[in-house]
Amino acid sequence: MDQNLQLYLIVLFVAVVVISQTILISATGTRANRNRLIKKQLEAIAESGKPQQQSLLRKSYLDKLGPTERWLENNAFGEYLGEKLQLAGLEWKAYKVAIWLTIAIFFSMFSILFLTQSIKMAIATPAIILIGFTFFLHHKSETRLNLFEEQFVEALDVMKRALLVGYPFTEVMRTVSEEMPPPISVEFGKTFVELNYGVDIKVALANLAQRNPSVSVLAFNSAVVIQKETGGNLAETLDKISNVIRSRFRLMRKVRTLSAEGRMSAWVLMMVPFVLFLMLYISNPEYLAPLLDSERGNTVLTVTAILMTLGLFWIRKLLRIEV
Structure with missing residues (x-):
């Protein structure tokens, strides 16, 4: 009974912490569908760019590593994990994290x-650690991206003023990287470095949006690319985008306030x-003994877990409001 109880408590912990956070964390909509749409549009924006330019910063990063570190880092898994760490704003090396x-x-x-003599719990440990680490990266990525979007509105105002003064676009990016706090200063600094290296502006902006998957960044990219191809007043366009983003934030806060009761009920x-x-x-521990020790009780627990998971998905669908 003790081992079954311990295993059941672990399952409860995973259900409460992981499932609740990943499913109920978004009251204004999940980013999954939005990120897929952004990815498709980024591919169209960077269509005319050279493929080898898109990994310029990645190559520069690998060149700074030693031969052994480069061998451990320069593979599909290292690139994937490195991208996730970058989205989370963590300056960790992917191979060290894996180790x-x-x-x-x-x-x-x-x-x-050694402590519990339970093979089931030992087997479940890797899944719990990996799920916990995934949740940690997801939480850090969401926090960083939310802060980036809040700073992005102010960055548009800085860019608008710089353009009105007469700065070229490259110097505008440098101005944002020097005057704004992280993380937006870091991201615009990377874009400034790419532009100085001769990377096509479409590719540099696509890389910016890939590192920061946001509708606001995509709107900014589209405005800059269209202005470069057809002409127009970019400062005025950025001012309008800034007003639209501010209105979107006000709507998001209103939606979150109105959905607070539903989230609390969930x-x-x-x-x-x-x-x-x-x-x-x-x-009364003996009262639950048949539920934990008998086969029928384990079946009831399994069915309950499945039904609760379906209920969480249904609540998530009710609370998901795209803004």
Whole structure:
């Protein structure tokens, strides 16, 4: 019974922390569909750019590493993990993260196996660590991107003033990188470096949006590309984009306020079964023994977990409002 209870508590922990955060975290809509749309449009924007230019910063980063580090980093997994770390704003090397994760998994598995003598818990440990690390990256990425979007409105005002003074576009990017705080200063600084290296402006802006998948950045990219091809007053266009983004933020805050009751109801409905289970186990452990020890009880728990997961998806669908 003890091992079953421990395993069940682990499942409850994963269900509460991971599923709730990944499914209910967005009251104004998930970024998945939006990111797919951005990716398609970025490919169209950078269509005329040279493919080798798109990885210029990546090549510069790899050139600074030693032979062994470059061999560990220069592969599909290293590039994928490096992109996720970059989205999260973490200046960690991908191969070091992979090594530390591997060490943590093996150490945790042997520790849990030694302390509990439970093979099931030891086998479940890698999944829990990887899910937790994924959630950590997701949380850091969301926090960084939200801060970037808040700063982006101010950056548009800085760019508009610089353009009105008469600065060229490259100097405008440098001005933002010097006057604004991170993370937007870092991202515009990378774009400024790419432009100085001779990267096509479409590719440089596409790389900016790839590092910061946002509708606001995509609108900025489209305005700059169209202005470069057809002409026009870019400062006026940026002023209009800034006003639209501010209006969008006001609408997002209003939607979040109106959906607060639904999100709170979702948390209550999700936590009630877990709290009730713990209260019953503390007050009368023998009462739950048939549920944990019998085959029928395990079947009930499995069906309950499936139904609760379906309910979370349904609540997420009700709360998802695209802005």
